[in-house]
Amino acid sequence: MTFSVALLLILALGVVAWLTARGKAAAFATSARSHSRPGHHGWYVALWAGVPALIFLIAWSATVPGLVASETLSAPAAVQLPADPMERSAVMAEVRGIASGELAGGFHPVSEQLAPIYRSATTRFGWIGFGIAALLALGGGAYAWFRLTPSFRARTAVERVVMIALIAASLIAIITTIGIVFSLLFESLRFFAKVSPIEFLFGTTWSPQTAIRADQVGSSGAFGAVPLFWGTIFIGAIIAMIVAIPLGLMSAIYLTQYAPPTARKWLKPILEMLAGVPTVVYGYFAALTVAPALRSFAATVGIPGASSESALAAGLVMGIMIIPFVSSMADDSIAAVPQSMRDGSLAMGATTSETIRKVLVPAALPGVVGGVLLAVSRAIGETMIVVMAAGLAANLTANPFASVTTVTTQIVQLLTGDQEFDSAKTLAAFALGLVLFLVTLLLNIVALGVVKKYREAYD
Amino acid sequence: MNAQNFADAATDSTAGTERDIKMVARDVNVYYGPKQAIKGVSIEIPTDEVTAFIGPSGCGKSTFLRTLNRMNDTVSGARVEGDIRLDGENIYDSSMDVVQLRARVGMVFQKPNPFPKSIFENVAYGTRIHGLASSRGEMEQIVEQSLKRAGLWDEVKDRLNDSGTALSGGQQQRLCIARAIAVDPEVILMDEPCSALDPIATAKIEELIHELRGRYAIAIVTHNMQQAARVSQRTAFFHLGHLVEYGDTSEMFTNPREQRTKDYITGRYG
Ligand SMILES: Nc1ncnc2c1ncn2[C@@H]1O[C@H](COP(=O)(O)OP(=O)(O)OP(=O)(O)O)[C@@H](O)[C@H]1O
Numbered sequence: 001m002t003f004s005v006a007l008l009l010i011l012a013l014g015v016v017a018w019l020t021a022r023g024k025a026a027a028f029a030t031s032a033r034s035h036s037r038p039g040h041h042g043w044y045v046a047l048w049a050g051v052p053a054l055i056f057l058i059a060w061s062a063t064v065p066g067l068v069a070s071e072t073l074s075a076p077a078a079v080q081l082p083a084d085p086m087e088r089s090a091v092m093a094e095v096r097g098i099a100s101g102e103l104a105g106g107f108h109p110v111s112e113q114l115a116p117i118y119r120s121a122t123t124r125f126g127w128i129g130f131g132i133a134a135l136l137a138l139g140g141g142a143y144a145w146f147r148l149t150p151s152f153r154a155r156t157a158v159e160r161v162v163m164i165a166l167i168a169a170s171l172i173a174i175i176t177t178i179g180i181v182f183s184l185l186f187e188s189l190r191f192f193a194k195v196s197p198i199e200f201l202f203g204t205t206w207s208p209q210t211a212i213r214a215d216q217v218g219s220s221g222a223f224g225a226v227p228l229f230w231g232t233i234f235i236g237a238i239i240a241m242i243v244a245i246p247l248g249l250m251s252a253i254y255l256t257q258y259a260p261p262t263a264r265k266w267l268k269p270i271l272e273m274l275a276g277v278p279t280v281v282y283g284y285f286a287a288l289t290v291a292p293a294l295r296s297f298a299a300t301v302g303i304p305g306a307s308s309e310s311a312l313a314a315g316l317v318m319g320i321m322i323i324p325f326v327s328s329m330a331d332d333s334i335a336a337v338p339q340s341m342r343d344g345s346l347a348m349g350a351t352t353s354e355t356i357r358k359v360l361v362p363a364a365l366p367g368v369v370g371g372v373l374l375a376v377s378r379a380i381g382e383t384m385i386v387v388m389a390a391g392l393a394a395n396l397t398a399n400p401f402a403s404v405t406t407v408t409t410q411i412v413q414l415l416t417g418d419q420e421f422d423s424a425k426t427l428a429a430f431a432l433g434l435v436l437f438l439v440t441l442l443l444n445i446v447a448l449g450v451v452k453k454y455r456e457a458y459d
Numbered sequence: 460m461n462a463q464n465f466a467d468a469a470t471d472s473t474a475g476t477e478r479d480i481k482m483v484a485r486d487v488n489v490y491y492g493p494k495q496a497i498k499g500v501s502i503e504i505p506t507d508e509v510t511a512f513i514g515p516s517g518c519g520k521s522t523f524l525r526t527l528n529r530m531n532d533t534v535s536g537a538r539v540e541g542d543i544r545l546d547g548e549n550i551y552d553s554s555m556d557v558v559q560l561r562a563r564v565g566m567v568f569q570k571p572n573p574f575p576k577s578i579f580e581n582v583a584y585g586t587r588i589h590g591l592a593s594s595r596g597e598m599e600q601i602v603e604q605s606l607k608r609a610g611l612w613d614e615v616k617d618r619l620n621d622s623g624t625a626l627s628g629g630q631q632q633r634l635c636i637a638r639a640i641a642v643d644p645e646v647i648l649m650d651e652p653c654s655a656l657d658p659i660a661t662a663k664i665e666e667l668i669h670e671l672r673g674r675y676a677i678a679i680v681t682h683n684m685q686q687a688a689r690v691s692q693r694t695a696f697f698h699l700g701h702l703v704e705y706g707d708t709s710e711m712f713t714n715p716r717e718q719r720t721k722d723y724i725t726g727r728y729g
Pocket residue numbers: 491496514515516517518519520521522523534
């Protein structure tokens with residue numbers, strides 16, 4: 001409660017600071033030629049009034065619960081609290097509930113006694129924070145206010161704050177990524193303490209169900225991930241690419257070389273719309289339309305091992321989904337081949353298709369390869385289509401009509417439903433995630449490297 | 460190629476009376492959409508001489524040059540009217556195949572544009588496309604001969620497998636000339652071939668043009684009056700899409716008929 005009031009107060013102070021400081025600066029701006037414009041002075045004072053107080057308020061609101069809890073626990077009545085940490089925290093939760101008025105009473109008698117203490121502590125610390133924040137805002141604003149002179153370089157200071165804010169924004173993304181990687185890494189290490197990395201990386205049996213009772217059958221708990229890796233590559237890097245590379249490349253060639261400008265204007269956005277279709281839509285298209293059709297086809301032709309969830313169904317649909325990636329990367333790199341190259345070839349008497357085959361595509365090849373690698377990395381990380389259409393059976397098979405499973409499917413499988421958080425089964429998901437992350441990262445680095453090297457060739 | 464028989468005959472370019480004519484253009488108009496870039500140009504390109512196209516920027520020199528091997532076909536919205544003949548055949552006739560036309564009328568561009576392939580493959584490109592070599596040995600011979608004619612052989616003979624784009628600008632331009640002459644054309648069109656080069660590389664190209672004269676009919680666009688005077692025997696002055704004056708280079712530079720030509724040549728015009 002006091003937090004939001006304090007927030008509003010600080011904002012109001014900031015606005016007031018901005019307006020008054022701007023007014024002051026505008027007054028002296030007319031007399032002499034000042035370094036900064038009135039707006040900069042306004043922002044300078046407003047930032048001084050707002051930012052320290054806001055930072056304090058955020059830090060304070062993070063520490064208040066701890067302060068309140070320790071004050072409550074040091075009250076005389078707290079000796080009656082149970083010793084067991086689990087029960088203790090249950091009682092404390094009751095105390096909080098009663099204090100905030102959400103609960104009428106607690107199961108444990110002591111919670112009724114502690115609630116008033118808790119409530120008063122919360123209010124007191126709230127007001128303390130409010131007071132300090134208000135003082136900071138006023139003090140900061142006043143400090144900045146008195147520094148304003150015609151020669152004061154408010155613009156430089158404001159620009160620096162803007163830069164710091166931008167750096168902070170980009171750091172958030174980077175730090176989050178690093179955090180995710182480390183959490184993946186630590187959970188994977190816990191997994192590898194239970195299952196050897198050799199078995200995980202080279203074992204060919206995947207059966208993550210661990211026995212709950214000792215006599216349970218069919219729950220061997222084998223963690224050989226090779227069938228998963230194979231399934232992922234089979235669907236994402238082989239079948240999907242067999243579809244996406246030729247179609248994407250040919251549509252890029254048509255769009256850059258043959259299509260009249262009006263056709264290009266319409267076709268390109270439509271093609272790019274494919275990338276905007278939610279993957280779950282592709283997923284049910286694959287599961288409900290393509291997979292049954294393929295199975296009945298396989299049955300008619302007499303292909304053995306055909307399943308209603310097949311690698312081919314998932315791979316074909318994924319290939320369609322990936323076309324815009326390949327096509328727009330190829331489009332960019334073909335368009336980046338200088339027109340003079342094309343003219344040179346045509347002037348030699350080459351036909352358009354000879355020019356494309358012998359000059360444009362070879363010259364654009366590194367860019368195209370980069371695009372394909374990015375597309376592969378996207379395809380192997382794709383989840384929804386394979387969850388819906390590829391199946392769960394960890395088969396090590398090259399039969400595209402059979403069911404295979406992928407890394408992403410298994411991660412979903414391992415983490416949904418009931419589980420303990422430190423069983424090998426759950427931790428395996430992190431190890432799979434780590435492998436996926438590393439492979440995708442590698443593909444991206446290689447792809448960007450290839451593209452960059454290629455770009456240098458024409459500059 | 461009949462051009463080769465006259466390799467030595469074309470020494471006296473100022474005689475100006477009887478000369479073999481390779482290409483003839485009559486009343487050519489070129490439009491880019493609604494805009495007319497070339498207005499009623501008639502000109503004759505002699506077989507054994509170098510013809511220079513000069514004129515202020517935007518007057519249509521490149522446009523006209525590109526009509527001679529139908530490169531304007533690749534520009535959307537461009538339209539060519541009139542009659543252009545190569546050895547008496549109308550090159551805009553439906554029976555004329557542009558692939559063959561461009562093999563007979565080669566082109567060198569303003570900016571060197573070697574393909575991102577090896578030096579050898581750059582020169583071999585046209586020969587492969589037109590299926591002119593029946594064996595590897597013949598191909599090697601054609602590549603060597605073309606590079607020699609382009610005056611580049613000694614500089615690259617030890618590194619034919621290096622990328623053509625790794626050469627210097629002047630070498631790249633000579634590579635492009637080698638590439639053009641490898642298919643043994645009858646006419647070579649050059650659009651400001653030296654404008655991206657330094658004076659030394661320019662001098663080499665000019666020397667090369669001297670050597671190629673007589674073997675090929677050459678038409679060259681240039682902004683450099685001295686260059687036009689040095690390399691050409693015939694000069695055409697374009698202005699605003701019109702062909703203002705056309706005649707022997709020596710005549711035109713010493714005694715232009717038209718005031719506009721005189722102003723331009725003496726530098727009083729853009
Ligand atoms: N692709 C095109 N589309 C439309 N107009 C064009 C095109 N190419 C050239 N033009 C126009 O045609 C006219 C002649 O251009 P052209 O390139 O032939 O001039 P130029 O004499 O070669 O000039 P420069 O000496 O600068 O190379 C110019 O007005 C130009 O704007």
